[in-house]
Amino acid sequence: MGPLIPNGFLSYEWNIIIAVLIGLAFGFILEASGFSSSRKLAGVFYGYDFAVLKVFFTAALVSVIGLYYMDYLGWINMSMLYVHPTYLWGAIIGGAIMGIGFVAGGFCPGTSICAVAIGKLDAWVYVIGIMIGILIFSEAFPIFEKIYNGYYLGNITLVDSFELPASWIILAVTLLALVAFFVSDIVRKRVKKVFY
Amino acid sequence: MDKSNFNKLHVYWNPYFGGFLLGLLIIFTFYMTGRGLGASGVMKSGVVTMVDQVSHEHTIKNAYYSKFVSGDKSPMNNWLVFETLGVLVGAFISGSLAGRIGFRVQHSPKITVKRRLVFALLGGVLFGLGAQIARGCTSGAALSGMAVLSTGGFITMLSIFGTAFLFAYLFRKNWI
Numbered sequence: 001m002g003p004l005i006p007n008g009f010l011s012y013e014w015n016i017i018i019a020v021l022i023g024l025a026f027g028f029i030l031e032a033s034g035f036s037s038s039r040k041l042a043g044v045f046y047g048y049d050f051a052v053l054k055v056f057f058t059a060a061l062v063s064v065i066g067l068y069y070m071d072y073l074g075w076i077n078m079s080m081l082y083v084h085p086t087y088l089w090g091a092i093i094g095g096a097i098m099g100i101g102f103v104a105g106g107f108c109p110g111t112s113i114c115a116v117a118i119g120k121l122d123a124w125v126y127v128i129g130i131m132i133g134i135l136i137f138s139e140a141f142p143i144f145e146k147i148y149n150g151y152y153l154g155n156i157t158l159v160d161s162f163e164l165p166a167s168w169i170i171l172a173v174t175l176l177a178l179v180a181f182f183v184s185d186i187v188r189k190r191v192k193k194v195f196y
Numbered sequence: 197m198d199k200s201n202f203n204k205l206h207v208y209w210n211p212y213f214g215g216f217l218l219g220l221l222i223i224f225t226f227y228m229t230g231r232g233l234g235a236s237g238v239m240k241s242g243v244v245t246m247v248d249q250v251s252h253e254h255t256i257k258n259a260y261y262s263k264f265v266s267g268d269k270s271p272m273n274n275w276l277v278f279e280t281l282g283v284l285v286g287a288f289i290s291g292s293l294a295g296r297i298g299f300r301v302q303h304s305p306k307i308t309v310k311r312r313l314v315f316a317l318l319g320g321v322l323f324g325l326g327a328q329i330a331r332g333c334t335s336g337a338a339l340s341g342m343a344v345l346s347t348g349g350f351i352t353m354l355s356i357f358g359t360a361f362l363f364a365y366l367f368r369k370n371w372i
Contacts, residue, residue: 003230017344031290033214045364054211062219063343084341086348094330095355105319110235136285191239
């Protein structure tokens with residue numbers, strides 16, 4: 001029966017209310033996990049705090065396992081879910097630029113919104129920066145257009161890319177994450193503690 | 197600020213617990229709306245709205261802005277804008293309960309406030325630019341993409357974290 005709104009079980013007006021409630025939970029979870037602190041977030045790149053890695057990968061695993069289980073049980077129709085499209089070089093180059101922005105600024109957009117909410121002035125400046133970045137992209141769109149629209153592979157999943165069953169891929173991702181969690185704890189013990 | 201109080205401010209949830217709840221929230225979001233979470237979308241809506249206020253003609257002519265302005269519907273009338281209003285309130289509630297509210301610039305004691313703000317601005321500019329090229333940020337592209345095994349989501353995630361690790365050495369003075 002799911003997803004509920006696209007299948008018409010709930011009217012479109014509910015979408016707005018649900019959006020606010022989902023946002024509320026999203027903001028609360030991120031802030032309570034320490035994602036309003038740029039120094040905690042940046043810890044993952046220097047080995048003194050792996051909260052980003054742990055929260056991010058746990059969330060990804062729980063959601064992908066849960067969604068595929070619900071699909072198996074017939075509670076949700078996976079084929080109706082929005083799959084982020086793959087524009088190969090857009091993802092690689094855009095991701096690389098975001099990566100430098102992340103380690104320079106210490107936030108990503110979602111975490112900066114949380115930090116704005118609790119009064120971190122560096123996050124306010126960061127959000128202004130994001131808006132300037134969007135403005136630059138939009139005004140210079142013809143320069144980026146080729147990479148933005150090119151190398152389009154469709155709304156593909158790893159199931160299509162590797163031609164393996166979803167269960168194998170999910171198992172592989174889970175094992176990789178467990179190894180990463182294990183290694184991160186070892187690394188953290190060896191790295192000099194940073195107090196922030 | 198005495199030491200015990202200071203320590204309490206930095207007690208956060210167990211990361212696995214936070215990640216587990218976040219995973220459940222992503223499932224709920226897909227179950228309800230058929231889509232995932234997002235964050236940078238609201239800033240795009242904000243920029244489009246502001247530029248549209250300055251010159252409507254300019255937004256229609258521009259191949260990128262024009263995707264997001266349509267007739268009488270405001271670009272701010274958007275799922276992600278409402279979600280972000282929730283994020284602000286949710287984060288404020290969590291911060292209030294832990295006593296973390298207050299205007300301040302957080303930075304390493306080794307750098308000045310000015311340096312922190314300059315790097316925050318530059319980092320933001322890069323992230324904003326990159327998120328447009330990749331059609332989403334850590335939330336919308338990487339996390340929500342990974343939840344449905346999107347190849348693009350995984351590539352974006354690897355690219356963000358891989359590049360950040362590669363360049364971490366250059367920015368080490370800001371953090372450690």
